[in-house]
Structure formats: C-alpha cells, structure tokens
Amino acid sequence: MEIAKNCVVSIDYTLTNDKGELLDSSPEGQPLVYLHGAAGIIPGLEKELSGKAVGEEFEVTLTPEEGFGERRPDMIQTIPRNVFPEPEQVQPGMYFNAQSNDGQQSVQIVVTEVTEETVTVDGNHPLAGMTLTFHGTVQAVRPASEEELAEGHPL
Structure with missing residues (x-):
C-alpha cells in the first residue's frame, strides 16, 4: 500500500540541520505515527512521503518555508x-x-x-528559520479507521 490521504503512516526518522547536526530522531522501536493529509506533520515532509510504500527510504531537505516557517x-x-x-x-x-x-x-x-x-x-517554533533534512524509512501504512478520520489523528 502506498502512502495517500487518509492513511495512517509510521516512519522512523532522523532530523538534521544544514550543518549536519542531529536535532531529533524517532526513538528506536517507537516510530512517528500520523494521519496522512490531516496536517499532522509539516507539509514539506508530508509531500515527500506521498506515494511511498513500506520499506522505502526517504531523504528530503526543507527550506524554512517548507518546514516550520521563518522566525517572526x-x-x-x-x-x-x-x-x-x-x-x-x-x-x-x-x-x-x-x-x-x-x-x-x-x-x-x-x-x-x-x-x-x-x-x-x-513564541517561534524552536526549528523556525532553519533548513532541515529528514532521513528515514517508512515502517507501516494502513487505511485509517472511521474513528481516526473523525478524530483527525491515529488512535
């Protein structure tokens, strides 16, 4: 199954800045789980993940506009x-x-x-104004339940 709107997606990831410094990562055995198309993750990452399948790796570098915005x-x-x-x-x-x-x-x-x-x-997001690189692997993809769609997030 490919990642598309209304799928529940699990990914393992690392997040680095433009200097290659590690900013964040999913803990081992605890992937990030989100509802695709429900604004649960930043738009640039969600766009990169569309169409990917379980086991596929991804790497995307996002400008501040595609990530957490410019510092205001x-x-x-x-x-x-x-x-x-x-x-x-x-x-x-x-x-x-x-x-x-x-x-x-x-x-x-x-x-x-x-x-x-x-x-x-x-009140700026701590990662606002930064160019960010996400690297990871799609761990799971499944259709969202009716309840998950109604709530707008995985249960």
Missing part, C-alpha cells in the same frame, strides 16, 4: 514579570503555554531573558 520578530515579546503566578521562579529556558493574540489557539513560548521587572518570551 512579532512572536518575541517582553512582558511584565509580575504577570506570572510565581514571578521569582521564572528562568530562561522555561516553557509555558499561552493563547495566541486572537485567542484561537494555544502556543508554546520559551523564556529567553529575565530581568528584575520583565520577561522576554519567544
């Missing part, structure tokens, strides 16, 4: 430190969930700088 300066904000429930505990590198400006979705932000009065947070 408007996603970096400096806010008063006292808006945090425990302001004295806030440190660079901490992650928080916040609402987008329109209140329509939850976004993950990372603290990048802390002063006595303010906290600078960055």
